[in-house]
Amino acid sequence: MNALQRALGYLRRYWLLTLGAALSLVLVSAANLVGPQILRVVIDQGISVGNMQVLVWATLAFIGVAAVRGLFSFTQGFWSEKSSQGVAYDMRNGLFDKIQNLSFSYHDQAQTGQLMTRVTSDVEQVRTFISQGLLQLVNAAVLLVGCLIILFVMNWRLALIVLATIPAMGIVLGIFIATIRPIFGQVQQKLGTLNTVLQENLVGVRVVQAFAREPYEEQRYANTNKELLDVNLKAIYGSANNFPLIFLFSNIGTLAVIWYGGHEVIGGALSLGELVAFNTYLALLIQPIFALGFISAQVARAGISADRVFEVLDARNDIADKPGAKELPQVQGRVAFEDVSFRYIGGDHNVLDHVSFVAEPGQTVAIMGKTGSGKSSIINLIPRFYDVTGGRVTLDGVDVRDVTLDSLRSQIGIVLQDTTLFSGSIRDNIAYGRPDASDAEVEAAAKAAQAHPFISEFPDGYGTVVGERGVGLSGGQRQRIAIARALLLNPRILILDDSTSAVDAETEYQLQQALERLMHGRTAFVIAQRISTVRNADLILLLDNGNIAAQGTHDDLLATSALYGDIIDSQFGGDHPIVALDGEMKM
Ligand SMILES: Nc1ncnc2c1ncn2[C@@H]1O[C@H](COP(=O)(O)OP(=O)(O)OP(=O)(O)O)[C@@H](O)[C@H]1O
Numbered sequence: 001m002n003a004l005q006r007a008l009g010y011l012r013r014y015w016l017l018t019l020g021a022a023l024s025l026v027l028v029s030a031a032n033l034v035g036p037q038i039l040r041v042v043i044d045q046g047i048s049v050g051n052m053q054v055l056v057w058a059t060l061a062f063i064g065v066a067a068v069r070g071l072f073s074f075t076q077g078f079w080s081e082k083s084s085q086g087v088a089y090d091m092r093n094g095l096f097d098k099i100q101n102l103s104f105s106y107h108d109q110a111q112t113g114q115l116m117t118r119v120t121s122d123v124e125q126v127r128t129f130i131s132q133g134l135l136q137l138v139n140a141a142v143l144l145v146g147c148l149i150i151l152f153v154m155n156w157r158l159a160l161i162v163l164a165t166i167p168a169m170g171i172v173l174g175i176f177i178a179t180i181r182p183i184f185g186q187v188q189q190k191l192g193t194l195n196t197v198l199q200e201n202l203v204g205v206r207v208v209q210a211f212a213r214e215p216y217e218e219q220r221y222a223n224t225n226k227e228l229l230d231v232n233l234k235a236i237y238g239s240a241n242n243f244p245l246i247f248l249f250s251n252i253g254t255l256a257v258i259w260y261g262g263h264e265v266i267g268g269a270l271s272l273g274e275l276v277a278f279n280t281y282l283a284l285l286i287q288p289i290f291a292l293g294f295i296s297a298q299v300a301r302a303g304i305s306a307d308r309v310f311e312v313l314d315a316r317n318d319i320a321d322k323p324g325a326k327e328l329p330q331v332q333g334r335v336a337f338e339d340v341s342f343r344y345i346g347g348d349h350n351v352l353d354h355v356s357f358v359a360e361p362g363q364t365v366a367i368m369g370k371t372g373s374g375k376s377s378i379i380n381l382i383p384r385f386y387d388v389t390g391g392r393v394t395l396d397g398v399d400v401r402d403v404t405l406d407s408l409r410s411q412i413g414i415v416l417q418d419t420t421l422f423s424g425s426i427r428d429n430i431a432y433g434r435p436d437a438s439d440a441e442v443e444a445a446a447k448a449a450q451a452h453p454f455i456s457e458f459p460d461g462y463g464t465v466v467g468e469r470g471v472g473l474s475g476g477q478r479q480r481i482a483i484a485r486a487l488l489l490n491p492r493i494l495i496l497d498d499s500t501s502a503v504d505a506e507t508e509y510q511l512q513q514a515l516e517r518l519m520h521g522r523t524a525f526v527i528a529q530r531i532s533t534v535r536n537a538d539l540i541l542l543l544d545n546g547n548i549a550a551q552g553t554h555d556d557l558l559a560t561s562a563l564y565g566d567i568i569d570s571q572f573g574g575d576h577p578i579v580a581l582d583g584e585m586k587m
Pocket residue numbers: 108344345347351369370371372373374375376377378417
């Protein structure tokens with residue numbers, strides 16, 4: 001209920017439209033209420049006494065009423081629809097902004113399909129309520145109160161009979177809302193689950209086909225789909241149950257009125273016109289009551305959806321600028337880990353344990369270690385994708401948590417382990433971090449990343465459109481575009497996560513030559529599997545299970561670290577990446 005009120009707050013920006021719709025509604029309701037009065041006059045003062053003039057005037061009045069109703073029904077529908085679209089627009093944008101800014105740890109735990117459902121279906125549920133349900137609710141209330149007042153004025157005894165049936169209907173509706181609400185919650189939840197399965201399969205369709213798991217995935221989807229169907233049917237069953245009961249109560253009301261009112265007319269206490277008008281109001285009265293039955297389902301549904309929308313909008317972002325965070329000035333590039341410990345949210349052990357090292361400006365730091373040893377975790381702490389749980393990470397001596405995220409991240413070029421390209425041209429993808437870059441700059445970055453040769457082979461060159469996940473490019477080509485994208489920022493700090501592992505030896509060699517030039521003057525972190533890549537690094541961090549097993553230069557480590565010696569031996573004479581088998585480094 002509360003969330004729904006908050007959702008209604010979004011109407012504030014569209015108050016004029018909302019007001020217009022509300023006024024139109026009042027006019028339509030008023031026209032509806034006036035109708036039976038004209039009918040009463042026609043019967044009692046026109047038809048019964050043979051007065052033609054009253055008949056003519058009444059006809060004209062009816063036309064007027066119909067015109068008012070027609071015109072304002074239109075404006076009411078149009079304006080309320082328009083304002084609700086505005087609300088949905090604002091809500092979707094708000095959700096998107098929020099989701100974009102939520103931290104890595106939020107997205108680690110959130111299911112994409114659930115988020116997508118909230119941005120689409122849940123927003124739509126709230127919108128439907130605002131465009132239809134809300135006004136119907138007001139309309140029902142106006143009609144209900146209006147009818148009751150008129151009924152009382154016309155004949156309070158008859159009105160009391162009618163009134164007696166209303167509390168019973170109120171109770172039915174109350175019970176209905178209470179029971180249907182959780183069911184609608186389940187509907188939205190299941191829809192989210194279904195979307196998650198769908199989204200996973202769309203992204204992973206190649207893996208599914210490669211492993212011939214289509215039947216399994218089809219079954220998984222069908223099962224979830226069946227669960228959605230079941231809760232939907234449950235909701236429909238609940239709603240369908242609701243109406244016959246209300247119908248029953250209203251029929252009892254009509255029956256009582258005809259019975260009692262008929263007696264009064266026969267006894268001369270009531271005119272026929274009055275009874276007809278009364279009955280017409282009664283029919284009018286049933287409309288809002290029915291509408292309430294319908295709207296109550298919508299209220300329940302929109303309420304649950306609004307809850308789900310605000311759950312995302314209110315999600316606490318654990319990585320955000322702290323109050324008064326300063327801009328990080330252009331850095332020299334000294335990166336220091338001071339006794340850093342780190343644990344993922346919900347994790348049961350430290351992924352990094354008291355890690356300390358210093359990368360001086362311009363140095364190249366190579367991080368090595370078997371799979372799962374914490375290499376990616378280390379570099380994720382520098383741009384503050386996650387916050388340390390102990391110790392601190394500093395840039396030029398400033399704790400990364402003390403500066404604004406924008407100023408921090410704009411100085412760090414990063415190539416993540418998973419390459420994501422966006423649908424669009426190669427040029428747009430390279431210029432992603434600096435859309436204003438000139439074509440010459442884009443080309444220079446591509447050349448540095450050894451991407452230029454294959455890009456120029458495409459007929460459309462830099463204008464070549466790549467699919468949403470860079471389909472149409474090889475893994476190595478995608479990686480090189482990602483490297484060009486990072487280089488274009490001309491960052492003081494460059495981070496490459498496994499960025500050379502997907503290219504052939506020849507390309508790797510060229511890339512390395514280029515990177516060596518590129519890393520010059522920058523502090524660079526390279527997560528690499530090959531000795532050839534790290535040999536010239538100023539500092540090699542050898543990670544073992546979240547601890548630094550050894551650190552130093554190639555020569556230092558050769559002299560001091562048995563583990564490092566083993567790695568060298570395994571690669572001696574060849575240039576093979578370390579293949580991780582069963583989580584163990586293959587020596
Ligand atoms: N988002 C996450 N949430 C929870 N735990 C995580 C997350 N990412 C990684 N881990 C855990 O942290 C540990 C270190 O992971 P990390 O990604 O840093 O390893 P890595 O050295 O980069 O491995 P690889 O060479 O395979 O890329 C692993 O045990 C992993 O299970």
